[in-house]
Amino acid sequence: MRKITSVLLLTLLCMLLSGCWSKKELNEIAIVVALGIDQKGDEFEVTVQIVNPGEISSKQPTSGRSPVSTYSATGSTVFEAIRKVTLLAPRKSYFSHLQIVVLGSELTESGIKPVLDLLTRDHEFRNDFTIIAANETTAKNIISVLTPVEKIPANKIAYSLKISEKAWGSTVTVTMSDIITLLHGEENSLVLSTLELIGNKQAGMSRENVDQIVAPAALKYSGLAVIKQGKKVGQLTDEESTGYNFLTDNITSSIMQITCPNGGNLATEITHTKTTVKGKIDKDIPKIHVSVDVQQNVGEVHCVIDLTTEQAIMHINEETSVVIKQKMEKTLYALQKKYQADAVHFNKILHQQEARKWKNIKDQWATIFPDVEVVIDVVVHTRNSGTTQNSTFFLTKE
Incomplete structure (x- = not known):
């Protein structure tokens, strides 16, 4: 009888505990x-x-x-x-x-x-x-x-x-x-x-x-x-926002407009980027170095340019590098000079990479950030010019 009573009691308890008491x-x-x-x-x-x-x-x-x-x-x-x-x-x-x-x-x-x-x-x-x-x-x-x-x-x-x-x-x-x-x-x-x-x-x-x-x-x-x-x-702005994403390694793809050597312009498609940020503190003076590696394809051509030459590809790489760097510099100017807001989190970089020296300046970071020197290097590689090399609508000059 004791065993039967125990089984019945356990069964009753299981029935009481089943279900969701907070169900909606x-x-x-x-x-x-x-x-x-x-x-x-x-x-x-x-x-x-x-x-x-x-x-x-x-x-x-x-x-x-x-x-x-x-x-x-x-x-x-x-x-x-x-x-x-x-x-x-x-x-x-x-x-x-x-x-x-x-x-x-x-x-x-x-x-x-x-x-x-x-x-x-x-x-x-x-x-x-x-x-x-x-x-x-x-x-x-x-x-x-x-x-x-x-x-x-x-x-x-x-x-x-x-x-x-x-x-x-x-x-x-x-x-x-x-x-x-x-x-x-x-x-x-x-x-x-x-x-x-x-x-x-x-x-x-x-x-x-x-x-x-x-x-x-x-x-x-x-x-x-x-x-x-x-x-x-x-x-x-939209341009500064793109620069922000380059600074924070948050670019998956984008479009860059650049000028051609003989006038006109072309558009490139960013296919891959990698941003590396390094911080250094020397005598309580912080310095930031931002390196951006970019891979892109030629997306649209509105000019006379021979895409089969190394010189043309070098021009595209250099011009794209300048455009990206300008966007990033505009972003930094807005954050450092206009708003004085470290939304790119350079303080976190310095804290991680210069932990001991960071302790000396962290309390003054709000006043230090607007004047921090930031060096930007952008390296661009053009991998592809699309299904056609030179545009059939803009014939290469003889």
Whole structure:
């Protein structure tokens, strides 16, 4: 009897322990894929982009409704504002599938640290979502735009960021995990990719934006926001943003425009880069040396040039080297002289490579960084001129 009682007791306990006590049914939650946070005076306004499952399902015919809905609420804290969304939304917001967080322009200028606490503290938020800054607009406007091709606007924002980073080189993917690392260490500066809303804002929030061949409104990436001690202090141009990615070894591919020896121009495609940064401290004076090795192909020719000659290839290599170096120098001028923000993290390089000497200058780094000497060397190798050597449209001169 004792054995039978023990077995029955164990069976009963297993039945009580089975199942998920914290389970959430799909029809009870609203899946949030994008979150916008704006500063409104002394309060915060949050906007959530919620998926409408019935409109994105491939097994069900569409009803013509929007694939996503947005809801906004205001509170003295981000947490309060999120909870107030329940006054409008039919279901409780669920953030475990969050892909994008957009910070409004007014918020980034006043300081982003207060809004980051909830994103790192709440267990529902993972730390792999991407953070983006709105450029001269609100996060609410960005989140509320419907996008063609991609039914879910958050997917469009995420995909465009990845594609532009790999194919053009002027954007940077920054996750919540990256920000936690940067803002909690000695590196108190960073950059965020910025989105701007171009075209008709009102039309962008309606079905009109996806029903026309040319969308009345569009979301466009426009350089990098420079964040120093949690606040936006400036904006890098598209050219400076490309230079930033060369400095930080974040170029996968890009296009360079160079001039030909006898006039005209040609375009090259960067296919591979490797950036090496070395730091040295001599008598408490730091110096940085940046070496960039570049491989490229000739992409398009609008001039008279004989690509079969070594002289022509040398010219292309040298001109590309000059163009890349100029972009990097413009970036450094902006970061050192205009914004005085070490967003390229030279302090980390010096700390790693000159640990003992770094201790003597780390407390003065904020005042030292603007005057640090940076030497840049760019070596370019042209590997391929395409399927044709010389252009049939620009015949080589005799």
